[in-house]
Amino acid sequence: MTPLRPAALCAALAAALAVTSCSGSADPASPEAAAAPEITTSVPGPTSGVDSVTWNLPAGEPPSLDPAMSSSDSASTVVATLCEGLFSFGPDYTLEPALATGYEQPDPLTYVISLREDAAFWNGDPVTAQDVVASVERLLDPSVGAAWIGWAARLDGLEATGDHEVTITLTEPDVLVANYFATPAFNVVQASYAEEAGDGFGTARDGVMCTGPYRFESWEQGREITVTRNDDWWNTDAEVRVERLRFTFVTDPYAQAAALTSGDADGQFNVPRAAHAQLAEQGSMLYGRSLAPTFLAVVDQEGPLSDIATRRAIQALIDYDGIVESVYQGAAEPLRALVPPAAWGYAEDDYREAYEALPAPAYDPDLALGLLSESGTAEETVVLAYATFVEEETRIATSLADNAAEVGLHIELMPLTAEQFGAVFSSPEAREGVDLLLSTGYLDFPEPLTYYQYFSTGSFYNFAGYSDEEYDRYISTATAAEDPAERAREVIGAQAIMAEDLITIPIASQYVNAYHDADLTGLVPRQNYLYTPWATGLGGR
Amino acid sequence: MTVDLTAVRGRSFRARRPWGLWAAVAFLAAAALAGLCAPLVAPQAPGATDLMNSLAPPGTPGHPLGTDSTGRDVLSRVLYGARLSLLAPLGVVLLASLLGITLGLTAARLGGWADIVVSRGMDVVFAFPGLLLAMLVVAVFGPGVVAPVCALAVSYTPFIGRLVRNAAVQEGARPYPEAYRVMGFGGLWVTVRHLLPNIAPMLIAQGTLSFGYALVDLAALSYLGLGVRPPAADWGSMISQSQSAILQGAPWGALVPGLAVLGTVVSLIVVGGHIGGSIVKKGERT
Numbered sequence: 001m002t003p004l005r006p007a008a009l010c011a012a013l014a015a016a017l018a019v020t021s022c023s024g025s026a027d028p029a030s031p032e033a034a035a036a037p038e039i040t041t042s043v044p045g046p047t048s049g050v051d052s053v054t055w056n057l058p059a060g061e062p063p064s065l066d067p068a069m070s071s072s073d074s075a076s077t078v079v080a081t082l083c084e085g086l087f088s089f090g091p092d093y094t095l096e097p098a099l100a101t102g103y104e105q106p107d108p109l110t111y112v113i114s115l116r117e118d119a120a121f122w123n124g125d126p127v128t129a130q131d132v133v134a135s136v137e138r139l140l141d142p143s144v145g146a147a148w149i150g151w152a153a154r155l156d157g158l159e160a161t162g163d164h165e166v167t168i169t170l171t172e173p174d175v176l177v178a179n180y181f182a183t184p185a186f187n188v189v190q191a192s193y194a195e196e197a198g199d200g201f202g203t204a205r206d207g208v209m210c211t212g213p214y215r216f217e218s219w220e221q222g223r224e225i226t227v228t229r230n231d232d233w234w235n236t237d238a239e240v241r242v243e244r245l246r247f248t249f250v251t252d253p254y255a256q257a258a259a260l261t262s263g264d265a266d267g268q269f270n271v272p273r274a275a276h277a278q279l280a281e282q283g284s285m286l287y288g289r290s291l292a293p294t295f296l297a298v299v300d301q302e303g304p305l306s307d308i309a310t311r312r313a314i315q316a317l318i319d320y321d322g323i324v325e326s327v328y329q330g331a332a333e334p335l336r337a338l339v340p341p342a343a344w345g346y347a348e349d350d351y352r353e354a355y356e357a358l359p360a361p362a363y364d365p366d367l368a369l370g371l372l373s374e375s376g377t378a379e380e381t382v383v384l385a386y387a388t389f390v391e392e393e394t395r396i397a398t399s400l401a402d403n404a405a406e407v408g409l410h411i412e413l414m415p416l417t418a419e420q421f422g423a424v425f426s427s428p429e430a431r432e433g434v435d436l437l438l439s440t441g442y443l444d445f446p447e448p449l450t451y452y453q454y455f456s457t458g459s460f461y462n463f464a465g466y467s468d469e470e471y472d473r474y475i476s477t478a479t480a481a482e483d484p485a486e487r488a489r490e491v492i493g494a495q496a497i498m499a500e501d502l503i504t505i506p507i508a509s510q511y512v513n514a515y516h517d518a519d520l521t522g523l524v525p526r527q528n529y530l531y532t533p534w535a536t537g538l539g540g541r
Numbered sequence: 542m543t544v545d546l547t548a549v550r551g552r553s554f555r556a557r558r559p560w561g562l563w564a565a566v567a568f569l570a571a572a573a574l575a576g577l578c579a580p581l582v583a584p585q586a587p588g589a590t591d592l593m594n595s596l597a598p599p600g601t602p603g604h605p606l607g608t609d610s611t612g613r614d615v616l617s618r619v620l621y622g623a624r625l626s627l628l629a630p631l632g633v634v635l636l637a638s639l640l641g642i643t644l645g646l647t648a649a650r651l652g653g654w655a656d657i658v659v660s661r662g663m664d665v666v667f668a669f670p671g672l673l674l675a676m677l678v679v680a681v682f683g684p685g686v687v688a689p690v691c692a693l694a695v696s697y698t699p700f701i702g703r704l705v706r707n708a709a710v711q712e713g714a715r716p717y718p719e720a721y722r723v724m725g726f727g728g729l730w731v732t733v734r735h736l737l738p739n740i741a742p743m744l745i746a747q748g749t750l751s752f753g754y755a756l757v758d759l760a761a762l763s764y765l766g767l768g769v770r771p772p773a774a775d776w777g778s779m780i781s782q783s784q785s786a787i788l789q790g791a792p793w794g795a796l797v798p799g800l801a802v803l804g805t806v807v808s809l810i811v812v813g814g815h816i817g818g819s820i821v822k823k824g825e826r827t
Contacts, residue, residue, distance in 0.1 A: 322591075398590060398611050
């Protein structure tokens with residue numbers, strides 16, 4: 001301890017309080033005052049070029065720019081501007097040609113993909129079929145540790161069948177596979193460059209060698225990543241207006257708000273919610289429907305949640321209105337099922353009919369009380385784990401625990417740091433003692449099957465060890481169903497079982513959000529910014 | 542012409558200090574009472590949430606100091622928060638005093654190698670930042686109150702241990718301990734009956750100041766999410782949980798517990814300073 005310095009201590013405390021009391025001139029964002037944000041479906045196109053745009057990555061500096069490792073928000077946001085897959089997701093998530101011009105399916109097990117002949121890497125070398133095969137195989141190499149391997153569960157073979165043709169064969173039909181052609185699972189990197197760089201590929205030293213609308217320029221670690229426009233991009237139809245993108249790594253919400261309001265940063269995705277109102281007054285605060293559900297996942301179905309009545313009681317104790325209107329400030333919708341309506345993708349009428357037949361989400365303490373009186377595990381303590389770094393989820397967990405306490409159910413909160421939360425998904429030891437996990441995930445593309453398949457018997461993400469023969473049958477049949485209506489029927493069957501068994505308890509789907517300053521235009525926020533060259537539409541107003 | 546400046550200074554000093562001292566004592570008493578009587582005076586349960594009534598401003602009916610981002614009553618949480626916010630530093634001071642007095646007296650009485658080992662050991666702990674030690678302990682044993690209190694107590698021990706050791710050596714050199722020993726009293730009796738009471742005011746002064754530091758350290762740990770487990774209320778975690786509301790123009794959730802921390806720490810400094818000043822004056826007189 002240093003010698004006592006009362007004056008200094010008092011001054012420091014007083015200064016902290018002065019900051020506390022003086023900042024923020026906006027009116028308190030009471031739920032009543034907050035208007036529900038509007039969904040942005042179109043914006044005026046850019047009319048002028050911009051030399052440089054500084055875009056902040058709120059999740060921090062990415063560990064790598066290797067597409068194989070681009071499963072974090074930060075990495076995906078940058079890699080999406082640099083590297084391309086065989087296809088790209090259009091605004092409505094339909095597959096649009098990118099490095100491939102199209103594919104044919106001579107039978108349900110075979111995909112013959114035709115490659116673009118005029119595509120070249122940034123160094124001018126043409127993209128070959130061997131590059132495509134090597135890129136995909138590289139991701140599937142367990143030593144690389146890529147997150148994008150799930151799609152290959154039924155992969156039988158992958159080979160270059162021509163100078164500009166690649167053929168993929170499966171062991172069983174899998175209707176999901178084609179969607180992955182537009183994700184980083186099929187991002188193409190130059191094979192020779194990746195091989196030569198070795199472990200340095202994707203790092204600040206070696207960067208990457210891809211084909212996208214921006215080329216890697218520099219990475220000053222701890223400070224910024226700079227990418228510059230690739231004027232030789234094959235897509236000459238797209239007029240890329242921003243010449244240089246600087247990605248910064250400000251993670252502190254207050255520093256983000258300060259950077260965005262002062263103009264140090266021109267924009268970012270996932271803006272701190274507390275700053276939305278203030279930013280909306282000075283630039284463009286944009287919202288889009290997301291494919292992201294926030295939900296409670298049963299982690300241990302042997303303990304206090306073994307009784308379905310307790311799980312139903314917990315569902316009835318969720319303050320849906322408060323969560324949507326206060327926690328998410330109207331930028332969300334309550335969920336009846338795990339997969340949000342924005343992620344139906346096809347057979348929407350069928351999905352809607354089934355969705356609306358599910359019970360409307362409502363906070364009903366009386367119902368919860370009744371259910372708990374029937375439950376054999378109502379006296380046991382439910383341990384609810386949640387991520388403390390997501391403020392919205394801290395508030396949801398706190399509210400749920402209090403609502404439960406009011407009807408006599410004890411929910412013990414287990415706040416987790418980012419590292420602890422990450423470990424829950426990879427280590428059974430980290431899940432030890434956890435009954436319920438509050439988390440937010442997102443679908444990579446609007447196909448409900450991708451999420452419901454996680455809860456079939458033996459699935460990696462089926463932490464609770466849930467197993468239901470009928471559910472598995474629905475998932476299995478849907479995976480092979482080429483006909484969308486037939487597939488929807490099967491998925492809806494699985495969805496109904498999930499809603500009945502409540503191995504996951506859906507809460508809400510929050511909108512994706514983005515901000516950019518008043519001088520920019522051209523960005524429609526969508527979940528697919530993670531996998532599409534989102535910055536190509538951006539430009540001067 | 543000459544002016545008796547001593548008299549002027551003396552009058553001014555006497556006229557001002559008691560007000561500050563009494564105000565500090567009153568604040569501390571009020572904080573302690575708030576913690577003790579929280580169930581009787583708090584308008585709401587400290588954990589009662591109401592999402593639809595979040596960030597209600599001060600003066601809202603039923604919420605004199607407003608609500609936080611989860612709709613919890615700020616006044617109620619500050620009152621209940623006084624319990625953990627004051628008890629935990631008290632635990633730190635008591636535990637550190639127990640350890641410090643034991644080690645300090647042992648080193649002073651045994652002398653020689655024991656003195657060297659204890660003193661160097663305390664130097665090592667002294668060199669290690671208390672907050673960092675507490676963070677390491679929390680990383681191993683998990684968040685809560687017990688682990689940080691124990692860790693901070695260990696890191697505060699050298700301050701008290703050194704004080705006790707030096708004071709005991711000084712007192713030991715005076716004639717009375719030897720006189721008692723000649724009279725046949727044991728060393729332990731002399732230490733407990735005479736030596737400790739003689740250094741007690743100094744210990745109280747140090748303990749008061751350590752209390753303030755411990756409060757700030759524990760509040761910092763709670764602010765970092767390493768202290769009390771939610772939904773329990775303490776001032777540090779209240780500041781942490783309400784910081785984002787500042788961006789929304791709703792600072793009261795952080796401001797009120799912040800003022801409570803500020804008031805308590807300043808009051809402790811004033812009281813501790815007064816006790817220390819009294820010791821010095823007493824020493825000058827003797």
